[in-house]
Amino acid sequence: MDVFSDSANIDTYVTGFLWILKLTAAATVGALVLGVVLAAFRVSPIPVLRGVGTAWVNIFRNTPLTLIVFFCYFGLYSALGLTLSDDIDRNNYWLGVVGLSVYTAAFVCEAIRSGINTVPAGQAEAARAIGMSFLQTLRIVILPQAGRAVVAPLGSIFIALAKNATIVGTIGLMESSSAMKDLINANGNAVIPIFLVFAGTFAVVLIPTGYLFGWLANRLAVKR
Amino acid sequence: MSSNPDAVLYDHPGPRAKTRNLILTIVFGIVLVALLWWVYDKFDEKGQWAGPLWRPFLDGSTWTDYILPGLWSTVKAAAIAMLLSLVFGIIFAVGRLSDHWWVRIPSGVVVEFFRAVPLLLMMFFIFFGVPFLTEEPMPPFWAVVIGLTLYNGSVLAEAFRAGIRAVPRGQSEAAYAIGMRKNQVMREILIPQAARAMLPVIVSQLVVLVKDTALGYIIGYTELLQNGVNTLGANYGNTVAAAIVAAIIYVVLNASLTFFAGVLERRTRRSGRAPRAGRGAPADTGIVAVGPVGAGGAVEPQG
Numbered sequence: 001m002d003v004f005s006d007s008a009n010i011d012t013y014v015t016g017f018l019w020i021l022k023l024t025a026a027a028t029v030g031a032l033v034l035g036v037v038l039a040a041f042r043v044s045p046i047p048v049l050r051g052v053g054t055a056w057v058n059i060f061r062n063t064p065l066t067l068i069v070f071f072c073y074f075g076l077y078s079a080l081g082l083t084l085s086d087d088i089d090r091n092n093y094w095l096g097v098v099g100l101s102v103y104t105a106a107f108v109c110e111a112i113r114s115g116i117n118t119v120p121a122g123q124a125e126a127a128r129a130i131g132m133s134f135l136q137t138l139r140i141v142i143l144p145q146a147g148r149a150v151v152a153p154l155g156s157i158f159i160a161l162a163k164n165a166t167i168v169g170t171i172g173l174m175e176s177s178s179a180m181k182d183l184i185n186a187n188g189n190a191v192i193p194i195f196l197v198f199a200g201t202f203a204v205v206l207i208p209t210g211y212l213f214g215w216l217a218n219r220l221a222v223k224r
Numbered sequence: 225m226s227s228n229p230d231a232v233l234y235d236h237p238g239p240r241a242k243t244r245n246l247i248l249t250i251v252f253g254i255v256l257v258a259l260l261w262w263v264y265d266k267f268d269e270k271g272q273w274a275g276p277l278w279r280p281f282l283d284g285s286t287w288t289d290y291i292l293p294g295l296w297s298t299v300k301a302a303a304i305a306m307l308l309s310l311v312f313g314i315i316f317a318v319g320r321l322s323d324h325w326w327v328r329i330p331s332g333v334v335v336e337f338f339r340a341v342p343l344l345l346m347m348f349f350i351f352f353g354v355p356f357l358t359e360e361p362m363p364p365f366w367a368v369v370i371g372l373t374l375y376n377g378s379v380l381a382e383a384f385r386a387g388i389r390a391v392p393r394g395q396s397e398a399a400y401a402i403g404m405r406k407n408q409v410m411r412e413i414l415i416p417q418a419a420r421a422m423l424p425v426i427v428s429q430l431v432v433l434v435k436d437t438a439l440g441y442i443i444g445y446t447e448l449l450q451n452g453v454n455t456l457g458a459n460y461g462n463t464v465a466a467a468i469v470a471a472i473i474y475v476v477l478n479a480s481l482t483f484f485a486g487v488l489e490r491r492t493r494r495s496g497r498a499p500r501a502g503r504g505a506p507a508d509t510g511i512v513a514v515g516p517v518g519a520g521g522a523v524e525p526q527g
């Protein structure tokens with residue numbers, strides 16, 4: 001474990017995981033908001049919106065995230081000149097957040113839509129019978145129940161998001177996987193400890209998170 | 225997704241709702257067209273629609289020199305990784321269901337570990353780290369295939385485990401009753417049924433696997449993203465155009481796999497997985513237990 005007695009190396013490690021944390025946090029918010037809106041689009045009575053939702057899901061779910069992140073950098077930033085921050089790291093960070101959000105939103109949308117399917121039809125019929133509009137039915141009756149039903153799938157989506165955040169390293173952000181690569185190249189005699197520390201950090205954080213979501217899903221499940 | 229969720233949320237429109245929906249359709253249609261026009265205009269401003277950027281795609285050599293070899297590398301890595309991860313998945317699923325703690329616990333640790341570690345981290349370790357140990361360079365192809373196998377194999381192991389557990393208990397009881405040993409019960413009774421029930425999950429995992437080969441780009445494996453976007457884009461200065469074409473190829477490839485998974489799912493559901501379907505509880509719980517895996521667990525949106 002000599003590698004990690006060097007404070008510069010510890011710094012690389014900590015910075016790497018801080019980026020992962022920040023990417024995950026921002027992209028979770030982005031994907032959740034976008035995903036709920038897309039799910040509402042997909043069940044709305046307006047064909048144009050349904051089409052937009054379907055197209056979004058089919059395009060982004062079937063495109064590799066690596067390509068999306070690549071496009072955010074070389075397409076949006078280099079070719080089209082979209083700049084999100086003057087600081088180069090900040091700019092790459094926000095480009096990464098955009099890529100992760102638009103990609104993950106497609107999965108959030110599908111999870112929520114499958115949650116909507118678990119709500120018995122009678123609920124929506126009852127809501128309509130007392131005169132609620134489509135948006136009211138969705139907001140007050142359907143989505144709260146759908147949300148509880150999809151805690152487990154949403155959990156695995158956000159765990160995957162945290163792992164996917166490593167892909168932002170492609171566009172030059174020193175997140176954990178790039179940090180590990182640099183440490184390995186500089187310390188060839190200690191590849192195993194380096195890998196175990198980086199991989200272990202993910203395992204130690206993400207495995208309990210998975211169980212937490214499973215427990216939460218059980219607790220929050222609507223008992224029918 | 226057999227029931228139509230739309231019908232749940234709103235009534236059949238009456239005359240007023242029809243007019244309202246028509247107006248909203250037109251309003252949102254105009255907004256959409258305006259948005260698309262804005263994107264088009266922004267691209268146009270930067271000269272992204274210029275003929276020379278798109279003309280290479282009409283040229284046969286662009287396809288034979290860049291895109292098709294890249295696509296072939298993608299398909300090759302995905303196919304080999306799929307076969308290996310199926311083997312890995314079956315071995316570790318059976319391992320996790322073993323009666324011996326010294327098989328069960330290590331199998332569980334392996335599966336949980338490889339599911340939790342980001343695939344890119346794994347590939348970096350195999351590609352940059354392992355050569356320090358073996359003192360031999362690691363070909364990027366094998367770094368991609370081994371990484372994909374460990375991750376997808378672990379996901380499939382969990383899927384198989386759920387599938388094996390979903391086979392009604394009477395099946396293995398009957399097999400033990402006629403004198404089969406555990407090994408035989410697993411091999412001849414449980415795995416074939418679990419594999420069949422899990423067919424749609426396996427195909428959906430293939431979509432994830434095809435997408436994940438794109439990570440090979442980062443370690444210099446000349447797959448579709450590397451060859452068809454990076455190299456091609458650098459040569460013709462048309463990265464945006466190349467990325468759009470590559471994205472279309474990925475979408476078409478994966479959408480057809482998803483469609484295939486849907487067909488398989490309907491077929492396995494219709495044939496009822498076994499003759500005893502529709503005779504109440506056992507078959508029903510089997511299908512319900514399989515369901516959530518198909519809906520959530522399988523489609524882990526890894527890169």
